[in-house]
Amino acid sequence: MANSSLTDRQILAQVPGARERGRKLRAIEPRALAARYDRPARALAVELINGSSFRLPIKLIPALRSASASEIATVEVSPSGEGLHWESLDLDLSVPGLLQHMSGAANWMRQLASHGGKSRSPAKVRAARSNGAKGGRPKKTGRRNRVAA
Numbered sequence: 001m002a003n004s005s006l007t008d009r010q011i012l013a014q015v016p017g018a019r020e021r022g023r024k025l026r027a028i029e030p031r032a033l034a035a036r037y038d039r040p041a042r043a044l045a046v047e048l049i050n051g052s053s054f055r056l057p058i059k060l061i062p063a064l065r066s067a068s069a070s071e072i073a074t075v076e077v078s079p080s081g082e083g084l085h086w087e088s089l090d091l092d093l094s095v096p097g098l099l100q101h102m103s104g105a106a107n108w109m110r111q112l113a114s115h116g117g118k119s120r121s122p123a124k125v126r127a128a129r130s131n132g133a134k135g136g137r138p139k140k141t142g143r144r145n146r147v148a149a
Contacts, residue, residue, distance in 0.1 A: 022080075026049070026081075029082070029096060030048050030050070030095050030096055030099055031048060031049045031080065031081030031082060031095060032046050032047065032048060032049070032077045032078075032081045032082075032083075032084065032095045033047045033048060033049045033077070033081065034046070034047045034077060035047070035075045035076075035077050035084050036073075036075065037069065037072045037073040037075060038055060039069055039073070041055065041057070042057065042058050042059070042069075043055040043056060043057045043058060044056050044058060044061065044064070044072070044075070044084075044098075046084070046095065046098070048095075049081060054098075054099065054102060056098060056101075056102050058072065060101070060102070061093070061098070061101075063089075063091055063093065064086075064089075064091075067086075067089055071086065071088050071089055072086070074086055074087065074088055078092075081095065082094060082095055082096070083095060084098075
């Protein structure tokens, strides 16, 4: 494998594009401005750069469940605001990931897919009747190709 190093000039030429991509991401992604541990509520409180905030109970964050209150209180916001860091726990959590976890996005998507599968369009009804006349849903042939994520 060839070692292709960039020159200083090439690196500097990429800086404006990187700054623009960062500016666009900051406008659409949730970024943390501050984070703290709310001891009485035993919750992680995060303030976002857009002015909103959220609190997530520690019991809902598996990586923090067994941590002590003093360890959790050492939370730091990453320079980009994309993550939270605990040096003593050697732990990093993404702010978008915490929001997704809090909102149950995966469960919500499963529920939406379930409802979609129950829909009864005329085309779906025809296909079901056709398959039923042939003895039911056709058997799958061969192995399905699985793509690694």
